[in-house]
Structures are given as structure tokens and as C-alpha cells.
Amino acid sequence: MMSPADEKDLSEAIAGAKGALRVVGGGTRSLGAPGPGEVLSLAAMSDIRLYEPGALTLVVAAGTPLAEVEATLAAEGQMLPFEPADMRALLGRDGVSTIGGVVATNASGPRRMMAGACRDALIGVRFVDGSGTILKNGGRVMKNVTGYDLVKLMAGSWGTLGVLSEVAFKVLPKLGGASVLVHGVDGLAALDAMTRAVTSPFEVSGAAAVPGEGVYLRVEGLEGSVSYRLGRLTELVRDLGEVTLIDDPEASRDLWARLRDVADFADGSSAVWRVSMKPADLVRRMLPALGASLEVRLDWAGGLGWLRMAEGARDMEVKALHGRLQSAVAAHGGGHATLVKAAPTVVSQVCVFQPEAPGIAALSQGLRAKFDPRGILNPGLMET
């Protein structure tokens, strides 16, 4: 295993690599079968480089633990806007999540719907490409259109185009929040409740559905504003089901951590997919067509689905459903169904990522060949 201490070391390690490299942050959110090659760990590159609360900007080394980043921000009453999940329980991992891993996977939680994804908060990157060249893009300012936006390209590229060494974010004030539960609504009624909420002027920062419980709605902001908006939201949805208030800050926080981390699906070893689609396509068309054999958690007002197969399904059944889900996503006009959890015997035989349309796939392959001409960075990953 290589564990470079700084960007220069990282550059030399990649330039001198004789074969494939498996890029690892904390290893807490990797997908698919472990790839070939020597492990290249970023864990030693940990450092808060610059934090200006008055400018809402933060620059950190890629190997910095996520927990350290969040604690640093919390000390100044700020936060990462996109609320990245802790995937360890769901995926059965025990490493230390790094900020570089969050960026490489574009990990974004419930607030993504309102405040944007990791890629939206990311304002700068430094990285080393597959030839060992140190590159930068973006910077530490909130608005920047100088040259192409490789920042967005790097977010969610899973270490296949370059290895991140430093990342910069636009952050937000961390404000108190509270939630309501609309009891008992499910399926189309749940979609209705979430849609009413997010098409209201009341700035809902979380809209999720749990069958058997109902729809959870969250608002965040200054104290008086939160209670005002929750009151108005309650009026909007009370004809759909009984509405109860979850105004204890800790209870509301725990609730959204549970939803964010998909804690309900952490037990057992059943296959789990993460599906991002247009809300109406997912809830009105795709889910009803799949039948009742799946457990579903909806987030992003229906734009994100976590789907779990029943315990004890055979590999063949998992693979068949995987194919069906990905075809259905493509047929409904796009998005993705990604297999985040399954038996090793399954993930080694399927591509867990959504296949791209031929024209798009050609561009992706072209980019990959430019940034990593030797094909040594996480080979096999994201290849569909």
C-alpha cells in the first residue's frame, strides 16, 4: 500500500506506478467489486488548509476525515450544505470517511434537493492525473467561470480521472431545524404530500417517505421562521393524514441522520439500490411496475429512491432485477439505478453503475483516456 504524505509524493507515486492503482480514501463508500492493483491511500494527506467563516469558504486536504471537517465547521456554526451520508452501517464498513471520498462519489444527502449536491458546493480542486501531473481547477471563490469547470467533472468521477489532493467548498450557516410527520401516507399520497411541500414557498430542506410511518418534512432557519413555516406546511398537508410536530432539535437531527444513512436497510445482507429519477417517473411509473417485493425509502421529495430486495433472494434474481431496474431507468428518460450493496458473487459479475447511452459513453471513455492514458486509476470502476 502506498500512502503519500503530500501532493508531491502523490504525484511521484502515480508517475512511478508500474500498474493499476486502487485509490482509497477511508474505504467507507466504495462500490462494486474491489479493483485490481496496489492500494493508494490518501489517509495521510489530512489538513484543514484554510477556513474563512466570514467568506463561507473552506479548503481542505483530500484525506481529511469528514468528521473533522464537520466539527471544524460546527465550531463556527456552519456546515457542508449537501449533508453527506455516513455509509458505514449500510455497507458494513468500519473505516474513517474522508472528504476526498465524499467528493469522488459526489455523496449528497436529504438537503441536496434544496441546497444542491456535493458538486454544487465544491468550488475548487487540486488533483493528480493518471500521468502524475499536478492540476488545479476552480479556486476558493464562490463564483468562478474561468476556463472549463473540471471541478464538476472531478466530483463523482470515483478517482478514475485523477486523484484528488485538495478540495474547496462553499459552506452554509448551520441553523436549527424541526420536522413534521404526516402519518400513514404512502405511495402516491406520499408523493402528493412531498410535492405540496416542496412547491410551497416554505423552503423545505428535507422531504422523505417511509412506508408504514408516513412522510417527513423538515425546515431549517431562524427560530421564529421554522415554527411559522412548519405551521403553514401543516395546513397544506393535513387533509392527507394526521400531522405531528417533531420540534425537539435532537430528535429532528437523529431522524434525518437515520434517513440520510438509510439506517433502516443496514441490517442483513440483501441487495440495495440507489435510484435517482424524476420524482413522478419513479413513484408513479417505475415503483408500481416493480410490484410489492421491494422495500422502498424515498428522499428528495421522490427524486431519490433506496430500494431493498427481500432477504434470501438468489444471486440470479438479484442480477435479473438489477438489469430490469437499469433498463427501466433508461426507458423513463434517464437518471440512474446503482447497486450499492449485494453479495460479492453478484457485484463481481455486474456493472453496479448505470450504463450510459452510446454517444455519452464515447465521451466518457474519451475523457478517461485523456486524463489517465495508461488506464491505471481504478481500472474497471465505472466502466459499463
Added chain:
Amino acid sequence: MEMPIPNARVIAKKARIVERLSKVLPKSAVIHDEAETRAYECDALTAYRCAPLAVILPGSTAEVAAALRICHEEGVPVVPRGSGTSLAGGALPTADSVILGVARMNGVLETDYENRIIRVQTGRTNLSVTGAVEAEEFFYAPDPSSQLACAIAGNIAMNSGGAHCLKYGVTTNNLLGVTMVTMEGEVLEIGGAHLDSGGYDLLGLICGSEGQLGVVTEATLRILRKPEGARPVLIGFDSNEVAGACVADIIRAGVLPVAIEFMDRPILEICENYAKAGYPDCEALLIVEVEGSPLEIDAQLGLIKQIARSHNPVELREAETAEEAARIWLGRKSAFGAVGQVADYMCLDGTIPVSELPRVLRGIEEISAKYGLKVGNVFHAGDGNMHPLIMFDANKPGDLELCEACGAEILRLCVEVGGCLTGEHGVGVEKRDLMGAQFSDADMEAQMNVKDVFDPAWLLNPAKVFPLTASRSRREGRVAA
């Protein structure tokens, strides 16, 4: 500013190119008469002009694809154009290029309130996107100053921002999908109505690529429900430093206004003479706007006023009525027009870390004195996006060059303090030759590699963004028929 020598072989076969384009486009969509192509000789960066070989105005994605296939076969450079409001020369033609204008493609293809999206053809103007959904109390958030005229196509090409992006983000944060035609004429669907990409974020790469990767003909945009209300407050200070410190304190306090606009004395004087908005006589003026219900607005403005008072403002004025709110915005919104009344001007848009505001404003004062050109500053203070307006006399020989040199020095200062050359206008031709101040050769090479993948022949808007010396080998390697 230098442009490449036009390709004589392309110019020589103008008749054939026009004939081929006329076969796939309606007669009225192909403009080749020199008197008429002249209307497309520049965009809003009017200092540079060059009539194109021809202008095409396709009416559909299929027509765009057919026309691009021909241009690709003939080796003709293509300069995509929205409404031609670029301040950076993004739509400036060369004599051997075909201007591809999307202005006739301005329809609304789908409005979907349940899923909070609108799908439009990209020739549609920014403001008319909101116009299409405001009856249902929705709006499209990015609001560049030129929003009455500028097209979504140009907004996507330049990743445009606006006054309200502190809260709502810029174009890239509000764009969900595009239909894009490659230079080879292939039609691609990238993104859609969903939020996250399963593969590489090509949508993020295309947004802000200044029309160099493909021609975007349709776009799926995120629409938002309008807030219950909005109200501005005006705060005057006797120094730029104090105004800058007040901005930082507001942000730190956890209030996130939708806009924090900053105007300095030179701009204030010009605006007040022009618009008579009743601005106070002061060194620096902030306009801070917040949104929400009346009670929420009261609470936020209460906090902001409390912070402002701790900085001893010379004036603190809250709008009590819609009319007073409009008056507070009046001077700011007429700033560019007001400066245009007294001088020719060049508008820069470098972004700086907010903490460097006082230092950069002092530096701009020094640079202004050194060049003997008046510079006024009006900008989005919450996100550090400066808009220095350098005033000059276009009729005075050498003044434009002096102004450009002054601008370059200001932009280098922005980069030096940790900022960038352009926050929302784009590089175009205007800042092309300054790219080396911000990027290493390797950084630019990585970006040009991206263009190689999308447009291997380097025919789309080729002489923009990258210094000509850096892009020369690629541009000259292009296929000449």
C-alpha cells in the same frame, strides 16, 4: 487583441458552403449578404468587430445537426450565438466562421410544476423563462443583469450568475439537462429531469464551456416557488473597509440574504446624477435583500440592522413599501446605463475572497490613478464577484488599449489575492490572453484535452478561452477541406 488569420480556403468556398446550408435550412435562415451579416459582427463587447462568412438561424435541433454536419465536412469554424449579449466577446465571429444563432428556437417545450422543471429551447430569453411560469407563482432563479435580452443558450455557455445567486446559485446549479449537438452533428441527451448523474458529470462540464464543446439547443431548468415576499435595506458607510467588514459580519451571523450589493463612491455619484434614487452621500453603499413572510423578513432585517449599527453607518434605510423597495434598487439597476451616459466603459467581473475586499478596492484605486482612468465599483459583495467599470473615451486614440491594460492589472490583482479572472461573464476573447495568470500550462492543457474529446477538429468557437499561442497547434491541425 489578436484574432487568428482567417482561413482563406474556407472564405474562397463561401458560395458552396452557403449553397449546402441552404439545402438543409429554410431560405430565411441562411444569411450571407454582407450588408446583413454585419449585424452579427460583434456582441456586447463592441470594441471588437468582424463580420462572419455567413449566419444561420436554425429552427430545430434537427436543423442544427444538419447544418453542423455540413460545417464539419467543410472544415468551417462555427461560432454559436444566443442573443449576443456577451461582455467577453464570446460570440465574436472570425471572417471564416459561420455564426449559428439559436434565437429562433425560443419555445417552451414542457412545464411541469409537480417535478419543478421547465424544458425550453435555448434561444428563449432568461426573463421569459420566469415569464412562462410566474402565473403559477414559480420563477427561474439565475438573473443576470441582461436577463431581458440574454438567451438561456448564452447563460449555459457562460454559466451566468446574477444578483440573487448568493442564495440560489448560478446557472450550473439550476440546470438539470440539455440536448446538445456535437460539431459532428450528433444529438446527445445529457442529464434530464433527475437530480444526479450516474456517470461523469458531463452536464457540469458543458455548462460554462463557452460554446466550445457543443451547441445546446434545449435545456431542462429547475424552477422554484416564489418566496412570499422580499424586502431590501440600504446601508451607507463612510469607508469601503467598514462596508466590507459589515458584509462579513452579516454572513457570519447566519443570515443568508438573497443579495448583498455593494457600490462605491465613484459609481454612487454617477448613479445618483442619472437615476436620482435618493442615495446618501457616502463612500460605500450596501443593498441587502432578504426573503420570506413579513414576520420572517422583519426578523432577518432586525438582525442585519443590528449588525449594521455596530459599524456606525451614515445611513440605514429600510423599505416600508414596494415603492420604496423599488427606489432602493433603482440606482443599482441603472448603474451600467448611468455609466454609459458619461463615458465608454469596460466591465470586468473578477471574483475575490470576500475577506480581501478592502485590499482589492484600495489596489483598484491605485491602478485607476496610475492609468488616469476613472474606475467605479458595483458588485455582488456576498460572493466577492467584483464589477469594476473602467471608464474611457473610445474616440481618443490609445484609450481603449490603456483601458485594457488597466483592466488586465486589476484582474491580475484579483488572481493574486486568491480570486479569479471572471465570476460570471466568461473568458471569451476578452480575458483569453490572461488565462496564464490563473492557470499553469498543464492546467490549460487538461482543459484543452477536454475540447479534443468533444470537438477533435477544434471548429467550435475555436479562438476563445485559451491564449492563441496555447491553442495554435490544435486550431491549425484542424481539417481543411
